[in-house]
Amino acid sequence: MAINVTVWNEYQHEKTDKKVQQVYPEGIHEAIREFLDEDGELNIQTATLDEPEHGLTQEVLESTDVLIWWGHMAHDAVEDDIVERIHDQVLRGMGLILLHSSHYSKIFKRLMGTTCSLRWREVGERERLWVVDPNHPITHGIPEYIDLPHEEMYGERFDIPEPEKILFLGWFEGGEVFRSGITYTRGNGKVFYFQPGHETYPQYKNPLIQKVITNAVHWAAPERKYPKYEAFHADNDVEWDDFDYLGDTPFPKFG
Ligand code: ZN
Numbered sequence: 437m438a439i440n441v442t443v444w445n446e447y448q449h450e451k452t453d454k455k456v457q458q459v460y461p462e463g464i465h466e467a468i469r470e471f472l473d474e475d476g477e478l479n480i481q482t483a484t485l486d487e488p489e490h491g492l493t494q495e496v497l498e499s500t501d502v503l504i505w506w507g508h509m510a511h512d513a514v515e516d517d518i519v520e521r522i523h524d525q526v527l528r529g530m531g532l533i534l535l536h537s538s539h540y541s542k543i544f545k546r547l548m549g550t551t552c553s554l555r556w557r558e559v560g561e562r563e564r565l566w567v568v569d570p571n572h573p574i575t576h577g578i579p580e581y582i583d584l585p586h587e588e589m590y591g592e593r594f595d596i597p598e599p600e601k602i603l604f605l606g607w608f609e610g611g612e613v614f615r616s617g618i619t620y621t622r623g624n625g626k627v628f629y630f631q632p633g634h635e636t637y638p639q640y641k642n643p644l645i646q647k648v649i650t651n652a653v654h655w656a657a658p659e660r661k662y663p664k665y666e667a668f669h670a671d672n673d674v675e676w677d678d679f680d681y682l683g684d685t686p687f688p689k690f691g
Contacts, residue, residue, distance in 0.1 A: 439657045440479045442500040443468045444492065446507040446514075447484040449635045456635045464506050464633075464640060471646040478653060485510055492518055501657045502531035504649070507541045508635065519543050527623030528663070531656025533649065536633035539594070544629065547622050548596055554614070555591035558634070561609035563587040565616055565632065569603045573655045574617065574628065574648060582644045588634035590614045596629075604648075606631055617648070626656040 445465035449456040465482040483491025519542045565582040591612030604617030616631035632639040
């Protein structure tokens, strides 16, 4: 079954920073679209901050199975009502994949309920990304670890609620460690945070990083979205007469 993916990027660094332009001349969202496009099951569209409604209209989100998010310098520029719109979609079942500095995005903080702060340093040190759960769909086909020659250091303590699963643990040359790949469920939606992807290093061109993100899209895609998230009143007329414990219908009929 086809999965509709929307790749959202704030798309600011690429417009102003020469170093970032060299790595991602078309923008991070296009680099992500490019490798996802190789998967025939995925229908991909992109959206960016400067578009009307940040490219995330109700219609776009309604048809999105999995939203990928990359943000860094402009978290505060994301409109609160659009954050609520995304939040509602996640509760109804839309998958959400948050990359790198998206740990500080409004939507991640809203879903986590904590500060989501961490320790960081940018000197381009080496990272070794260890797989700590080799039997998860997201780590399928990934070796014991992924070596990244240069990455911004993100270290503990990462102020997040206890993850459901820790899939990757990042070790940095400077000595820090980090819960680099973690999963949550919020409402009916699956959420995956994945740390690699600083804008000046070509992590999204690394085939193993691409594989993790592609796996995550398949994992996060919902069977179906819950139509509307609100309480509803059940039928008062509970007919226990229909209950026939030994009959063909071993369950009572409600309404
Ligand atoms: Zn960064």
